[in-house]
Amino acid sequence: MSDQNKSLCDEKHFNDFYLKQVQSATNFAFYKCGDKDNALDLVQDAFTKIWEHCATIDFDKVKTYLLTTVNNLFLNTIKHHKVVMAYAKETPNHDITNQNPEYLLEEEEFKIKLQNAIASLSDAQREVFLMNRIDGKKYREIAELLDISQKAVEKRMSAALKIIKEQIENI
Structure with missing residues (x-):
């Protein structure tokens, strides 16, 4: 069967693609993140995205799509870590032993909601x-x-602030 007639939405073709590409994609991701x-x-997240968008991906370009997706997911992870590190750097070192446990829990929940909100942008x-x-x-x-x-x-x-506000408003 030629590649023209193959569809990623066909489970057999997707499984074949997965088995052929999982090792090279994992190596690529390992070289990126160490x-x-x-x-x-x-790699698992990238394959999930491919499966979710199987109908829109050209079978001849799926390997490129896979590696691009792995790279973008890696870059998003790096951006997320930068936000976490910047927040940790700006947060003053304070004695948390004197803090109210309920306050500490709420603060942690807020941090998680904020990180998730930023990640969802x-x-x-x-x-x-x-x-x-x-920056x-x-x-x-x-x-x-x-x-x-x-203007862009x-x-x-504006859109980012609106999304973040909606997602963390309940705290």
């Missing part, structure tokens, strides 16, 4: 949000760096 467990997680929104809020760049600087208009930066930032 951690075997994280590499496996990235589109790549474009997350990029603008982090450049502004973490302290002005909208004009972001626009120049991303080669987009300042403002729109992305």
